Amino acid sequence: MIETPATAPSLEDPDMAHDPLRPLPLPSVRRLPLYLRYLKEVEAEGRESVSCTHIAEHLNLGSIQVRKDLALTDIVGRPKIGFETRALIEAIETFLGWNNTQEAFLVGVGSLGHALLGYGGFDEFGLSIVAAFDVAADKVGTKVHSKEVLPMEMFADLVQRMHINIGVLTVPAAAAQSVADLMVKSGMRAIWNFTPVKLTAPDTIVVEDVRMAASFAVLAKRLSDLLKRH
Amino acid sequence: MIETPATAPSLEDPDMAHDPLRPLPLPSVRRLPLYLRYLKEVEAEGRESVSCTHIAEHLNLGSIQVRKDLALTDIVGRPKIGFETRALIEAIETFLGWNNTQEAFLVGVGSLGHALLGYGGFDEFGLSIVAAFDVAADKVGTKVHSKEVLPMEMFADLVQRMHINIGVLTVPAAAAQSVADLMVKSGMRAIWNFTPVKLTAPDTIVVEDVRMAASFAVLAKRLSDLLKRH
DNA sequence: TAGATTGTTAATCGATTAACAATC
DNA sequence: TAGATTGTTAATCGATTAACAATC
16 A cells, blocks of 8 residues: 555555655655644635645745645645645645644753743644653652653653653753663654754654754854855 | 856955855755764864764764865865864854854743753854843843843844844744844844744845744654554 | 646756765 | 875755646
């Protein structure tokens, strides 16, 4: 069913995983949440269909790019009309797997971890951080934004018993690799890494880095050139 | 020396801005902080030189890619030896403009803003958040991580008087565009945008988005495919 | 109908990777 | 010297953009 030989295309299957033979265009995947956000606005305004031209204009992108990106989800539109807003939202959410919520554990209740525990927007991503863990005895036992902070000793066991797939990593850099190792050993399948450390993990594990420094590097370089040019 | 285009190349100038005619390869710029971080480790270990092969191995990248990226900074290495660690660190910092610290104002002291005010790692980026602003009367007048929270009314005036170039935007989505407008109007040159909103700004203003949702989209898609494949 | 929009195929552009001479 | 590494030029790969027929 997943297999798509050059000749016969696979049958329609709404639950089909992204064909692993077809490469996943990451820049496109990264733009999907942008579309999703805007589409929800459009839906809230009560507009039942929307065109790529329209989306592109709003987000300051090329309309062809938007169309290509949306095509990833296998949705089909109607010439002259565009796409049905609701169907498009669902297509993107299904493609990203955001429609069935994944539970996650967060490790490292520093200021960033604290902020993420309090962030209300994750349910939009199908992400629910259900508990936090920390080594610090004075944090353990407290609640942060109504989520319990548990001792590291309980981590592996709870991951297994609750079948938690996602670990959110917000520990200090020095602890990052060893906590990541623990996450892998405990049976987690994905690590959302907020530390600046390049983690080593088996390639069966999904590791995604939030590289704030990378983002700031672009800002700083551009600003620095701007200021030099007066 | 660097190149000889049809038109006259600029003279050698160590403080020269990145040639605006030469496009800026963003993926490379985004990797530079990764190198920087590792190079500081190398330096701390007392090793005076380091090769691309070595860096690449540590970061799990291709050595040719690392060499190309480093070449952006115009540093020259020595065959068989590699690069002098200290010189390479300085070359990257100079290239990114991280060696002379920029002051910044943060607007929006929610949980994320709070976290960023407490983050100690920004001086490594040449970034210093010197004050915060918020509309909420109960936050104004307090100190967060020893930084004062000031009322929005003081914003424009202080930006001008203190010549603050960078605005860190951590307000709720609904307020993002209007605060960005204020930043621009006040004379700021760059906005580091942590909101999910696609901002509109004159193209003389540097806008850099930290797109957490984009990062999570990649994680979610990969995890979702992984789980479907069993 | 005419015009706007989709979906697809082709062309372009830029980034990554490979190849290789120069060199310490 | 021999081998490792740099710097540069060429080849490959992938993403973006353009072109255009199909269609509502």
